Amino acid sequence: MREFQRFLVGGAVRDRLLGLPVQDRDWVVVGASPEALLKAGYQPVGKDFPVFLHPETHEEVALARTERKTARGYHGFAFHAAPDVTLEQDLTRRDLTINAMAEDEAGQLIDPHGGRQDLADKVLRHVSPAFAEDPVRILRLARFAARFADFNIAPETGALMQQMVQDGEVDALVPERVWQELSRGLMEAAPGRMLTVLRECGALVRLLPEVDALFGVPQPEAHHPEVDTGVHLLLVLQQCARFNHTLPVRFAALCHDLGKGTTRREEWPRHIGHEGRSEKLAAKVAERWKVPTECRELALVVAREHTHVHQSGGFGPEARLRLLERCDAWRRPERFAQLLQACEADARGRTGFEDRDYPQAERLAADLAATLAIDQAAVSSAALARGLTGPDVGRAIRLARLNALEARA
Structure with missing residues (x-):
């Protein structure tokens, strides 16, 4: 007979009570030592404190533990895991009451901190x-x-x-x-x-002082009925969630207007040149929090180009071609599609604009498709046959792309 008890804890218990799908199941064992778990076939994986993998389900199992603050910050803790640590002691160290519930292996709820009532309330x-x-x-x-x-x-x-x-x-x-x-x-x-x-x-x-600075900063009411730039940001993020956009798109949305927080008060509610300032501030945020490259790169191009995308409905073929060039659209078509998603969320993230069409996205996507359809190898071969070399071949390809856009104009 084994010497320890195993309890399902945390989010799995919370989500079951809410009727939500249970994604991950975390377990705590009480009355066990690391040696006892090893003897029972559990595999150790923890570094900071004893965590093991169940021998059959491979779910994570942690020894019941307490913790003591030793220094400032996330790492400033000393952990104590021993057979005499109780389930209640382990649950007491958790963050929220709704995450401090457990179930035994028979499904009986253990709720010493009123988490079930807080879920109901x-x-x-x-x-x-x-x-x-x-x-x-x-x-x-x-x-x-x-x-x-x-x-x-x-x-x-x-x-x-x-x-x-x-x-x-x-x-x-x-x-x-x-x-x-x-x-x-x-x-x-x-x-x-x-x-x-x-x-x-x-x-x-x-x-995120760059984000905090947006609240209380006005914008032209004709374009932004919500006026406040911070409120606009919240609406843009909600549009991202509405259309289930990816993390890079949502991070780009977070950073797209950061430059408006640095506009001088005497220039309010206009924000001339905020795009370049937004790009620099987005880079600063990404560096501070070690944001992944995919998120950082999209945020920079969205910050720099979102106004041009909005205005592109009035652009001729040459201006649209330059926009595609600045966005590196031919080498990065997937990123260009994400750019258009972020811009559409920006356009719809305004009071009363939530369901408006955004034809700029469809038109620019079609522009990119038309230019990608060019037989670049054939254009290059023809240019070489005419005796062109180096940059002149690149200009021939650019002309072919421009012709494709003029055919769509």
């Missing part, structure tokens, strides 16, 4: 004062607020988050964890709510 509430010891939990709560958009944050939890920010805890966050949580939050059903929660507790200005 749609409340995000911290489990214990230990929440304040880990600044990542601010980001996690903001992400859960983006996932469960109809949940409210308990007042005492909101106050605790504000105190954590004032104490400088978020300043110790490492880029990898910040990006992990931000990227997951951007992919939730209501990504703008993550920003709202971070802003309300004061964390947004510490983590």
Whole structure:
């Protein structure tokens, strides 16, 4: 007979109670030592604390543990995992009550912190004062607020988050964890709510001051009935979620208007030249949080070119060709398609514009298709046969592309 008990914990229990699909199942074992798990056939995988893989299901199993704060930041913890650590002690170290429930192997619910009631009441509430010891939990709560958009944050939890920010805890966050949580939050059903929660507790200005600076900055009401640039950003992100856009598109949307936060007040509500400033600030954000290359590159081209894409309905063939060239569309057609998605979300992310057509995307996609259809090898061969070399061959290809666009004009 084995000497330990195994419990399903965290998100799997929460999602089952909500009637949602259970994606990952995490287990905690109580009354076990690492040696006992190894003897039972479990495979060790943990570095910071003992985590094992079940010998049959290969699901992750962790030893019940407690933790003690030893220094500022995410890594400033000492863990204690031993057979005498109880399930209740393990659950108490977790972030939110809705994530601090467990089930035994018979399906019996263990809920020492009222998580089931908070699910019913749609409340995000911290489990214990230990929440304040880990600044990542601010980001996690903001992400859960983006996932469960109809949940409210308990007042005492909101106050605790504000105190954590004032104490400088978020300043110790490492880029990898910040990006992990931000990227997951951007992919939730209501990504703008993550920003709202971070802003309300004061964390947004510490983590993304370029985004925080957009709130309160006006835009021309004729084009932006919502006026406030920060509100516009929230609407753009919601359009990204509406159409299930990828993470690179959502990150590009997050960064597309950053330059408007640096417009001088005397120039409000116009933002001349904000595109170039947005590109520089997007690069700064990407570097700070070690954003993946695919996300960073798309964000830069969207920041720089989104206004030109919006205006392209009035462009002639030569101007459209230059736009395709600047976007490196022939070498990166997939990225160009993502650029158009981000621009459409930007155009629709305005009060009353949510369902308007965006013909620019269809037209530019057709432009790219027409120019990609050119037999480039044949054009090159013909140019070489005429005695052209080097740059002149490239100009012949460019002329063929221009002719293709003129045929569509």
